[in-house]
Amino acid sequence: MQVEGKKAKELLEERVFTLSNFLSVSRVLMLPFFFYTTSKYANDPTDLDYLSYSITLCLAAVLSDYLDGLFARLLQQETILGRYLDPVCDKFVTLGGLGVASYYFRFPVWILIIYVIREILGVWLGGFLYFKRGLQGRPNWWGKFGVGIVALSVLWYMLLPHLETLESVPSYYLKPELSAYVLLVVLVCGVVAYITRYWEVVFHPEKLVIDPENKKQAKKYRKL
Secondary structure (H helix, E strand, O other), X not given: OEOOOOXXXXXXXXXXXXXXXXXXXXXXXXXXXXXXXXXXXXXXXXXXXXXXXXXXXHHHHHHHHHHHHHHHHHOOOOOHHHHHHHHHHHHHHHHXXXXXXXXXXXXXXXXXHHHHHHHHHHHHHHHHHHHHHOEEEOOOHXXXXXXXXXXXXXXXXXXXXXXXXXXXXXXXXXOOHHHHHHHHHHHHHHHHHHHHHHHHHHHOHHHXXXXXXXXXXXXXXXXX
16 A cells, blocks of 8 residues: 545544543643642742642643553544544643743753754654655654653652752752753654654655555554
8 A cells, every 4th residue: 555645634533522532631731730839839849738739740641641542442442533632742741841840940941942843843743644644653662761751850850949958868869950861862862763764754655555464564653
């Protein structure tokens, strides 16, 4: 099968209002509450109640990320829209978390900018593959690992004001920038992996023939 583009309306031909899609969107709906509780904690680091609220929201977002895929499989609610909605919601949540860490807790702005550019390119690539090539890109392990590093880094930066008030804290506890640099390495590796995987698909589609029986090919993308 040769690759061919798809139309936007085809995304909505399957079920839209599903439990898995609701869980994906719920992560984005948590962001305003996360911004509020984190700002309260940042203005008064001694108020650990707001810190606990922020951490709870972070954990709820992580849980919803796990449950939306689980319920999509268990309830047979896997759709093309859902496959795109999940990573897009993840991007909003990770960018929101890093934005808060940068604004309140000294997360490096230049790494945040690199992350934003990377996410914009990821959205463009996903849209291009769908509308121009009729393919759905598969997430690589670098991207999944990066989401975990973002969560760890945001939490570490958020804890820093509290850690600085404690006595006899190991010095490396006060260096959350270590997680930021690890995230940077993961971002670079992820970009290289995507370029390697999709260069021919984007620039030389005439060379690509989809074989449904090719398991190696199926790990890279799926024909829609």
